[in-house]
Amino acid sequence: MNPRENREKLEHMILYKTATFSDMSKGRVMPEEDCDMRTCFQRDRDRILHSKAFRRLKHKTQVFISPEGDHFRTRLTHTLEVSQIARTIGRLLELNEDLIEAMSLGHDLGHTPFGHSGETILNKLHPKGFKHNEQSIRVVEFLSTTENRVGLNLTHEVKDGILNHSGEGQAESLEGKIIKYADRIAYINHDIDDAIRAGIIKETDLPDDLIKILGNSHSKRIDTMITSIYKNSYHKDFVKMEPDIETATLALRQYMFKNVYYDKTVKSENEKIYHIIGSLFDYYMRDLNRIPREHLSLYENIKHIDEDIVSDYIAGMTDIYVVEIYKKLFIPKGWANELYSR
Numbered sequence: 001m002n003p004r005e006n007r008e009k010l011e012h013m014i015l016y017k018t019a020t021f022s023d024m025s026k027g028r029v030m031p032e033e034d035c036d037m038r039t040c041f042q043r044d045r046d047r048i049l050h051s052k053a054f055r056r057l058k059h060k061t062q063v064f065i066s067p068e069g070d071h072f073r074t075r076l077t078h079t080l081e082v083s084q085i086a087r088t089i090g091r092l093l094e095l096n097e098d099l100i101e102a103m104s105l106g107h108d109l110g111h112t113p114f115g116h117s118g119e120t121i122l123n124k125l126h127p128k129g130f131k132h133n134e135q136s137i138r139v140v141e142f143l144s145t146t147e148n149r150v151g152l153n154l155t156h157e158v159k160d161g162i163l164n165h166s167g168e169g170q171a172e173s174l175e176g177k178i179i180k181y182a183d184r185i186a187y188i189n190h191d192i193d194d195a196i197r198a199g200i201i202k203e204t205d206l207p208d209d210l211i212k213i214l215g216n217s218h219s220k221r222i223d224t225m226i227t228s229i230y231k232n233s234y235h236k237d238f239v240k241m242e243p244d245i246e247t248a249t250l251a252l253r254q255y256m257f258k259n260v261y262y263d264k265t266v267k268s269e270n271e272k273i274y275h276i277i278g279s280l281f282d283y284y285m286r287d288l289n290r291i292p293r294e295h296l297s298l299y300e301n302i303k304h305i306d307e308d309i310v311s312d313y314i315a316g317m318t319d320i321y322v323v324e325i326y327k328k329l330f331i332p333k334g335w336a337n338e339l340y341s342r
Contacts, residue, residue: 002036011039016094018237020173026156029141030149040155045102047152053109053139054079059318061115063191063261064198065269072194075111081190082107085226086182090175092230093239099175103161106154107179110135112315113322114273116261121274122315125281126307133166135315143312145298177239178229185225188253193218195260207255213248225249276326277314283329284310 001009008023015021022039035043048054057076064072073081083104090100111132112118122130137159141151161176163169171177195201215221228245241249260266284290288306291313299309314322 004034004036004039007039007042011096014094015096016235018174018235019095020099020157020175022096022098028153028155030153032153039098041096041098041102041158044152044154044158045098045105047154048102048106048109048140051109051139051144051152053144053316054105056316056318057108057111059320060111060113061117061319062187063115063194063266065114065117065273065319071197073190075108075115078186078190079105079108081186082179082182085185085222086178089178089182089226089229089239092226093174093178093233094235095175095178099157099161099173100178102154102158103165103176103179104182106136106140106158106162107165107183108132108136109139109162110137110315112277113317113319114277117267117270117273118277118315121277122281122311125278126311127305128307130311130315131167133163135312136162138312139316142298142302143316174237174239181225181229181239181241184249184253185222188249188256189218189222191256191260195256198266200260200263200265205259207251210248210252210255213244214252221252276322279330280314280322280326281310284313 008021011019011021011023022041025040027040034040038046054076057079058074060075062073062075062078083101086100086104087097090097112122112130112135116132119130119132139151140154140159140162144152157173157176161171161173161179164171164176165179165183171179192201192206196203213224215224224245225241228241229239232242233239240246285306288296288309291309295313296309298312317325
């Protein structure tokens with residue numbers, strides 16, 4: 001019996017019956033020989049972690065655009081916090097942590113430069129719309145293609161959790177349902193922390209009635225939310241907070257939308273973001289051959305429209321890269337004549 005088979009056997013001993021077991025996965029679109037060392041979900045986690053799309057999250061906005069301070073969250077640090085929270089919940093509920101970690105690390109791979117502001121403008125420009133969770137699936141299914149493989153060829157369960165981490169959809173697995181909660185718990189609380197650091201709100205501005213229920217600090221609020229899920233969902237066939245904690249959490253989320261996410265200071269750069277991405281979108285739509293051949297070659301055997309190609313290319317850019325490309329294409333260079341300057 002190899003290490004993978006040992007782990008699969010152990011899962012049936014330590015996980016609850018409602019867990020998603022590695023040896024019962026619905027598999028991959030392109031069948032592959034099993035790894036002797038890792039379960040299928042461990043393998044998915046590693047593929048995501050080593051992908052270029054994952055590394056690019058380092059320079060993608062969470063809430064505050066290209067923050068100069070070292071301590072503001074980026075899309076990468078948000079992803080890591082989601083993973084930590086989700087794995088904690090998964091362990092408490094005796095579910096599959098490897099599946100949870102893979103879903104967590106992959107859930108935001110499709111995010112645009114400049115966070116939700118970038119998503120908003122691409123959603124307007126693309127005739128079919130643009131949603132970052134659906135884009136994450138495009139990333140793992142074919143945009144992350146290598147010489148040896150089309151996309152990351154992830155398991156059905158991991159892709160299901162990534163797709164349904166936001167929006168109205170519900171994941172099939174309990175592990176996937178955890179991701180939706182973990183994402184919300186993470187961004188509500190770390191965005192409060194960043195908003196206070198940025199001077200958008202003060203700790204004392206947070207609604208007293210919600211703070212009394214959820215806690216008066218970052219760690220206490222997270223603990224309250226996680227504990228509530230555990231107490232209400234342990235050995236159940238659902239993942240839910242207790243009703244009073246759920247209500248308070250959603251109310252705090254609404255407070256954040258009103259006072260932080262839609263704050264005029266936070267959104268002050270939106271018109272510039274819309275202009276940059278809109279200009280690049282129009283530039284590439286007028287001539288697709290302006291896009292690198294490496295990217296265009298991905299679509300040779302894929303049904304698509306031109307807007308798919310352009311949206312995929314722009315969505316993959318980091319905040320830094322999209323600004324550099326805009327400067328290169330639309331900002332005049334200074335004149336540098338060495339002979340004249342002598």
